[in-house]
Amino acid sequence: MAFFARPQSTAIKIVDPSTQSTQDELKAPKKDSTQRKQCRNVLIHGFCKFQGKGCMYSHPSTEPQSPGPPSPSLQESRTSTLTPQAVNAPVFVPKALATIATPPPPSAEHLTPPDTTPTATPPIPQGQVDYQGYESQEAYNPYAYSGEEGDLSAQMEQLDPNFYDDSQYAGYSEYGPNALDATYYSSVPPVYMRQPLDYHLYTPAPPAGFVASTADSHFVPPSSSLRQALQHRSETIRQIAPIGSNLPDELQGYHTLVPLEGNGDTVERRKLGNWYSTVYRAIRSSDGLAYALRRIENYRLMHQSAFSAIEVWSQIRHPNIISVNEAFTTRSFNDNSLVFVHVYHADAQTLFDVHLKPKAPTMQTHYQHGRSPHLQAHLPTVIPERTIWSYIVQISSAIKKVHDVGQAVRMVDVSKVLLTGQNRVRISSCGVIDVLMHDTHQDIGMLQQDDLTMFGRLLFALCCNNVTASSGQNLQKSLDIITRNYSADVKNAALFLISKGGPHRSIDQLLDMIRGKVILEMEEALNGNDRLESELLSELENARLVRLLCKFGFINERPEFAREPRWSETGDRYIIKLFRDYVFHQVDEQGNPVVNLSHVLVCLNKLDAGTEEKVMLVARDEQSCLVVSYREIKQCIESAFGDLARASKLNKRS
């Protein structure tokens, strides 16, 4: 069944079409017109097409009257007594365009489809709903009021027939009573008509209480911090290397290398197994994107087949694994270096750096109990259990993915798991050990068991704030710490992971043990998704509005037409100029500029949507005004911009 959602405050009586005549009778004005206010249509257009047809305002006989409904074109409204002559001046065509045979820019006659008469929009009486923009005004009969007779006449006195000008909605004739009849009463399956949505007029965000942008969710920080973090990442991506880094300018299609370890001039050489390794950020020439390059110093690759592991790893995509792109050897560092290319996550930090690295003492700037500022060492803090579970679930998920494709991670360590966002971890350096130890053949089942043991050690290290927490002499003490700070489930998971391997010990079994936590993690992930969607919604309008403002910029105040009053003082451009004044150059009663961003955004959104709503544009000398709809202004802008675009193309060709 076809259904129309109506404004809730409006009582609508569904009437049989046969009762239409009764309603028509109700439409007749009840008061003598001489007692009422003068009709605004007469003031603005010189006539009222509803005179004698239901308009309850007075129509002075001295005014020139139109014999019937005027031909509804903008041209007519513009030639009324209040319309500036400039609109009817010959249409100016840019010089470049005059030479090409293009259709003339839409003049006043072309601006309005024949079924619409621009009229002044009277203010909406208080307590009433503006029905402009709702479809099927024909189907909606404002006079079919189900209340008391007295209420009805009181309402009628407030109603202005211009609000219910059916001709404005001729475009939606499918919503008329006839169309509805066909839908309701025919035996054929109903055809559901879709209202063309003016979706650019607003951002239908979920209620703030449900997706609060100021609250800190597990994976997504509050809106302001999120923006700050993203800004900082962009800044990090564009960093350049410190002077004197002495790095190669170009490396197999990568350039602008920046060391990611060490600070300032010193580049830290850290050991990865038996080899020194350094990580750089570099930009790839072919796509301009940043990548993380891990260089293994002085490594002589004996067999090209060692890279076969990289082929396998480059196929693995998982949200908790840093993807591998490629690997190559190079002599650009003046040695035999092996380079692995991974996806770069700006501002990523290792779990060791975030949670275990001793922090330098900092000066507390706040006064405690009236004493002066003091130095305070950063004491190791206990990682919250919720965070520990999040890490466990994410790392388990990554390991499962790798084990399922018959590989082993081979490096699950606090220095190789990166924190890339709020509570988001990813395993880095995947594939590196596979290449480095290509010659040493090892059973994949054993390697997978090692993954679990390494995972257990990582868990002990995080819970006890000590990288050697799971070693023999520390184990009992570490278990005490875990028992004190965390639930029994965390302890059981840690013990399961470091227990002796066997066929029973697999990542699937761990996932079974922590099923409840996995579900919690999924809920948080979906919440984070909702939050990000709502952040995106609030940015949706930007691009559209910038495009519109650019068009304004292209059209208005063109210096090459400075001496051509016909460019800005005629036809479309004149309307655009007045509209620009209406949007940006309003002044208050004292003549002070009105700087109201909401007004600008509302106007631009309505313009972009091309609504039927009318605006009154006043000439700068305040001697004349124009009443045009946003749709017509939109057409003017399209047309003027089209002229410029055509001229620009012509210049390129000649």
Ligand SMILES: Nc1ncnc2c1ncn2[C@@H]1O[C@H](COP(=O)(O)OP(=O)(O)OP(=O)(O)O)[C@@H](O)[C@H]1O
């Ligand atoms: N894919 C990546 N994207 C962004 N930053 C990365 C990436 N891989 C590594 N890094 C950063 O590079 C730095 C060095 O990484 P590395 O894996 O060598 O850690 P490390 O702490 O130096 O470990 P080790 O002591 O084993 O050398 C770390 O700060 C890490 O955040």
